[in-house]
Amino acid sequence: MRNPAIIISALFLVVAALAAGFFVVGDFLKEKDVDAFGRNEIASNGNVQGELYPGDPRTEARLVQREDERLIYVRTVASAARWRVDGLKGPYRLRTDSTFTLVLPARETPYTVADLLQLAPKAFVRHPGGAYLLSENIVVLPGANLSLATAKGAKSLDLRLESSAGSFVSLVALGGSVTIAGTKDAKVSITSWDSTKASPDFETRDGRSYIRLIGGHAKLSHARVANLGFWSGNTGGLSLTGTNTISPFKPAAPPPKPAPQDAAIAGARLLSDKQLETLHPADEDYSVVTAGIDNAVFENNAFGLFAANARDVAVQDTAIRGSLVDGLVLHRFVTNAAITRTTSSNNAVDGFTLGRSTTGVVLDGVTAQDNGRNGVSLDGRPLSDGPNAVGTAVEIYGRNRITGSTLKDNRRYGVEISGGARLRVAGNTFEKNQVGVVVNHAARDVVITGNKLRHQKEHAIAIREAGASAVVSKNLITGADTGVYVRNARADVTANRLAGISNHGITLRGRVAGTQVAGNTVSGYGSIAIWAEESAGGAVGENNLLGWQPEYTLQRVANFVFQPLTFVWLVLGALLLVTALSGGRRRRTGTIRNPYAERVPLTSLSKGILAPEEIGERE
Template structure:
């Protein structure tokens, strides 16, 4: 039996009550367990819960749960020999059917990525996490103005794992302090690491600092009975190690005594929800499941709840109704997100690094490897982000992803190799094409630049641009992907300049209503076709195309405004520049002296057996057969038409009289 099926079975007792409450429209929001209607009544009940929580004392400094810490320490003392491996556990656990595989594709017909998790349980777990955070937003909203009533960190009982809340204060919270004040949540292990058993929530005005320039190891508990997470809700997260001594954050499955490799029952994750994060000399491993916000290491700058303070109360004009203003200072602080990643290494997350609704994100020297879906995802509403000297390698989907609604992103000296789909996937199409229930706009996004990048050995495209306005790829190497650089879906103002593109079926492809594209000073070698233009408008100039096997440059379909000039083309194939099927293209002043015309047997066959050719061949065949028949007749002379026939009487003895015949018989 796989540990995934064991994990689901192990979680059944804890999940059953939660599922039942969800079906009833109820949600547990605090240690008082106030059951609140899921929608309209939830906020009222949550505020009531907050008032009850205001009377709670701070966390005691007593020992952790007896047996829980003892068990971990006892197993640590026993070492690896005493730990049951997943295979050993499977040998003692009944088999269960495996969940169906989930697939992840895109609207452009990209090959699907087979996700190894459970598509039946994981979406529910993502929704449960979002519900938990929404409840905590409602419960903790009054506390920034009256946290002194609580006196420090406090716990909120959320199923199946409780949440440790760190309210605002001037000094940063540290693991050493939390081990003392919140032993149920954080505990120190004998190897010097920290084991986090419960969710940790960092509120606005609070800072959680780990490492502080030295190495540290934080293991987030993650197994069949639940998982832990670290989430900032407007607060600050500082994971700062040192050169050669990183802060290490990973999931930890006590049953496997190692990283949690199963996502079907959820998995530990880190999320920066508003506020600030400084991640320097840090590693993250085996985190996250299913969705971007819970995908492993997520940066999301959004918080729907805002603070309302009664100090804005004033009498309305005319003295009829009172009025008050919404104070948005704390909400603005919580909604904004500022994140820097420097020398961060991520391996084996669901989504390696996920960023959405953020501005000014700075990512330097970061590597993302072996993600279950995509490597580094810059999702909706990411603006003015810089990604420098970073790499995405061996991820199941795309290496780097720029999703719709993001603009002004800069990539410099990035490397994307060995990913299952595209090295870099940029989608600049509008979020909607007209009025829609979500009210999203119809404006395209873009303005992205890539300088000195390397995109090699990816499963589909090296660089893929779908729609948008403004994209520049310069001084980059694109090698040995199925296709090199593909631009489509009506993208505008695309510049591909001074790149080295080698070993593709099509080196650069512009298609499907691309306008204003410029392809200049590129070197394209190998493959079938250097530059391919279909139903697009582009200027193809001053490129060197060599060693291609079909056409150096191909232009087909609607091509009004397309110019192919001053290119040097060499190789072998039917023709160096194929523009006979294009309408409106201008082709001139290209150097094709190095082209060797040759055709394969299939091309010769196609050229010969055209419909009109077949008709003429049929006519000629009839003429030849007729001539042969006439020549044969002349050689043999003219014969009587009945020459080979004889009279019937020549085959009998003549007419016999019946009476005479009877006499002969008698």
């Protein structure tokens, strides 16, 4: 019969070896998974990130082009009409596409709701419930101000822009100003409206009403702007798109004429085709746009609030939510903007986007939450990397900062910094993003300090890509897979406190020349506190690692078990245990017997000492 002790000991050794091998591989894969996240991040997300746009790209792009042509036609006429049309005074009307465009020229006093009722009695109508419906386009020229404000004693102003399958209208300022002013107790609401469905227009495929300022000034207070815009930033909802130069263009043929019965519409004068034939294009120069916005709500627009070629844009105490693309976008050449106490949430892509050539922007006390991609995206890369057709400069941009803000539950990053210089992320709170802060695309002179980063799913702070550099100091990081991750970049990682880390406190990978890691307090229960085995050029100084406890994986157990002396003692212990168990089993199943049964006196095995005569007698 085979010895059961030998069999059990052999099985023990096999199981121990398999377990050790399994966890060695498991720990290796874990390390590679974290690295693969950083390496394949852009490819895995692709160019389209967040929630996909629900509209029709081909149709909507054509509608954007058609809107541009309409506005060019209007400003071409406007640039010469006052000088070439006899007796033209005050507002007038143009045929554009299947509707009209009401043009408001300069005057000293603002145009009001009451003026619109007189100028467009058939196209600006008050419904029995008190809401106003606008069914033709409005253009505000330089020197004019359209004021949409709640009347004295009114509870609110509800303005609806006709937007149905057949057509949609817009409100555009060509150098003029627009004021949308409510009060705390009497707010202004502007939304698209589909009269055929008696509801806001939720469909973008056939276009949707929008508000746009090209130059001039926008002022919004205690207003709600909802369900506006489609496809592009210019037509995205409320758009502030100043420009330094506009090249007028006159179409080869005038736009389609409306139905004959509309030609005699009352109100503002309708210019005839004969009068328009005498007009010629003239250059018009509009300045950049400026804006002041407070206590506003932008809801369910294509882009919540879009700005380009703008300066001195101030947004405060405002909420942006449910946008089909981004929440607040500062796209091109936006300078000296201040965004304070503003929330951007539940947008399909980013909460706040600062595009290339945007400088001097402050995000202070903002909240970016539950967005489909990043809470805040900052792109400071050059507009061009060499000679180009229009001579665009190759300079990088920056001087932007995010302070005192909250960035939480965004599906990708809390803040992504792509290129740029002199950028500051300070005193913010990050919670439950995939990664808290990412610095890449050669961004330099980035300061990340005094932030609280809680429970990021992967890295709390990641500095990566050749040329990227950052100072990471005095941050409190808790509950991440990796606290600070530096790959092929340079970073000064000093005086940070890291706790509850599950893998590495600080990781250095690749070429990290000039990187310093010192003065950090790292605690957690992971693999290695500071991991720099696959890096070159970095310097790891003194750090407080007393709170770090290596994770008790089977790899560590296997390493402990297979120490020579430990292995011998474990085998001996197993043999003794098996022997004791097998002996006990025999005692339980057999009978009780004398242990000295085979060692008895010889006298007990014979008849004893007998006399000779007794032997005979006994026989």
